[in-house]
Amino acid sequence: MNTHSISHPPAKGHGAKQQQALQDPNWVRWSLIAIALGFITLFICLPLGLVIYQALSKGIEAYWTALTQADTLAAIRLTLLVAIVTVPLNTLFGITAAWAITRFEFKGKSFLTTLIDLPFSVSPVISGFIFVLLFGAEGWFGKLLATYDIKIIFSAPGIILATLFVTFPFVARQLIPLMQEMGHQEEEAALSLGASGWKTFYSVTLPNIKWALLYGVLLCNARAMGEFGAVSVVSGHIRGLTNTLPLNVEVNYNDYDVVGAFASASILAGLAIVTLVLKTLLEWKQTSR
Amino acid sequence: MSHKSVMPGFRPTIGLTVLYLGLVVLIPLSTLVFESFKLSWDDYVHIITSKRVLSSFQVSFFAALIAAAVASVFGFITAWVLVRYSFFGKNIFHALIDLPFALPTAVAGIVLATIFQPSGFLGRLLNEFFGLQIAFKPIGIVIALIFISIPFVVRTVEPVLLEFESAMEEAGASLGATRLQVFTKIIFPNISPALLTGFALAFARGVGEYGSVIFIAGNIPYVSEIVPLLIVIKLEQYDIQGATAIALTMLVISFLLLLIINLLQFWVRKRSGQL
Numbered sequence: 001m002n003t004h005s006i007s008h009p010p011a012k013g014h015g016a017k018q019q020q021a022l023q024d025p026n027w028v029r030w031s032l033i034a035i036a037l038g039f040i041t042l043f044i045c046l047p048l049g050l051v052i053y054q055a056l057s058k059g060i061e062a063y064w065t066a067l068t069q070a071d072t073l074a075a076i077r078l079t080l081l082v083a084i085v086t087v088p089l090n091t092l093f094g095i096t097a098a099w100a101i102t103r104f105e106f107k108g109k110s111f112l113t114t115l116i117d118l119p120f121s122v123s124p125v126i127s128g129f130i131f132v133l134l135f136g137a138e139g140w141f142g143k144l145l146a147t148y149d150i151k152i153i154f155s156a157p158g159i160i161l162a163t164l165f166v167t168f169p170f171v172a173r174q175l176i177p178l179m180q181e182m183g184h185q186e187e188e189a190a191l192s193l194g195a196s197g198w199k200t201f202y203s204v205t206l207p208n209i210k211w212a213l214l215y216g217v218l219l220c221n222a223r224a225m226g227e228f229g230a231v232s233v234v235s236g237h238i239r240g241l242t243n244t245l246p247l248n249v250e251v252n253y254n255d256y257d258v259v260g261a262f263a264s265a266s267i268l269a270g271l272a273i274v275t276l277v278l279k280t281l282l283e284w285k286q287t288s289r
Numbered sequence: 290m291s292h293k294s295v296m297p298g299f300r301p302t303i304g305l306t307v308l309y310l311g312l313v314v315l316i317p318l319s320t321l322v323f324e325s326f327k328l329s330w331d332d333y334v335h336i337i338t339s340k341r342v343l344s345s346f347q348v349s350f351f352a353a354l355i356a357a358a359v360a361s362v363f364g365f366i367t368a369w370v371l372v373r374y375s376f377f378g379k380n381i382f383h384a385l386i387d388l389p390f391a392l393p394t395a396v397a398g399i400v401l402a403t404i405f406q407p408s409g410f411l412g413r414l415l416n417e418f419f420g421l422q423i424a425f426k427p428i429g430i431v432i433a434l435i436f437i438s439i440p441f442v443v444r445t446v447e448p449v450l451l452e453f454e455s456a457m458e459e460a461g462a463s464l465g466a467t468r469l470q471v472f473t474k475i476i477f478p479n480i481s482p483a484l485l486t487g488f489a490l491a492f493a494r495g496v497g498e499y500g501s502v503i504f505i506a507g508n509i510p511y512v513s514e515i516v517p518l519l520i521v522i523k524l525e526q527y528d529i530q531g532a533t534a535i536a537l538t539m540l541v542i543s544f545l546l547l548l549i550i551n552l553l554q555f556w557v558r559k560r561s562g563q564l
Binding site for chain 2: 017021022023035039040048050103106112115116117121122124126131133138140184191197222225228245250268272273277280
């Protein structure tokens, strides 16, 4: 993306005046760049830098001690567990949903597509609350679960369910527009040459969608590891047991343990940076395709 | 059902999709609706019109509105700069726009609270020079929501600006328009549906936002208490009915906003000739 290119030079004579109407004057250009850079520096670069500064404010040793605390390690384990369960499930769902929606015509298709996006417009707190209504002590299945001594709310299964809900649309919404645009001639060709459905998917569809699929998985994973509101409602904040990393950040912060809070935050900020780098790389891959 | 396609796998994929959607999304969401049937209309009205609930709605809406407006102005400038100019470090700058999407909200929350608290880096400066306190006030909520709103505006405006036909600008220029006229009469009217969509997306997200807000807000009832926090508070007090009534109202508002956003996006596509 260079400066906006003009396809053909205007005719000579009134050229200069026309040129002026097509380009921003230099002072406008530089002030806009300054405003944009200032705004992004203030709202994005400064917060990012502060995470690292605060985490290391009492030295590397204090940072390391905070990171290797039993509670922090338990939070890391739980966060990984949640991601390992939810990301593959939602990836599988994303692929199936995209296949059904883009490869067939049926009634209610656009309605189904809207329903898939639904979790994005629900407040995170409500996303957790609905699972409390279902599985909490006073919830619909509360008594049933109590008789069999199964815990969902204030325990890992509840956290996994809430995360599943919140990250539900990510993969599907990356794949649907791409597969729609691709059309299905290539797949039909493979099928008519005698390839099986699975074979067609692996050798024809998958190579075409792999970057978009990875992109969706990446965003899904970032949200699964970083979700706060929904998880906070169902977790119960039990140290070392039901705290994910984002909840560990909150608990430490509220206890005035600044280094502890920012040590956990630094892992999540690192995850965000890795996500952004991979995302940029995948965008380049996709546009160069 | 008319699926005369040679494609295999309609039944298993649609079956799995509907089943999974039902189990993970629709059944859980419907509990909120069914739970609210336990409330009589009078109970519902009584809960929703209580002073604390009404103030929380006021706080959430005003904060989200102001934040979305501020983010729209600066987001538009940022998108403009990214699409039209080239400068050193543009690629990094471009990638950083999505940070609010990637950074967990709790992290954003404690970072913003630390920066703007009275002893914090910016909090101290603002206090000394302008006597302005941001953290633990409603304006703190606005700051957190601006952070969340940025990528919504930039990422909605950017593609439309990128695809904008320079021929239209050239036509205006050759008819003798000044740069300002080209911008106000040709470029801006064509970009404004996308800008409005970005604004609506940011607003919808802002109303429901929780993690990034609660640390900086101070959470004073009637002053800086947002709706999602009030739901959590009711839940912690085992006031399921209160939480249900507020949550249902929020949900209905979110769906109305979703409807408006879909209509806006339809309008954008129609204007840019994709339909």
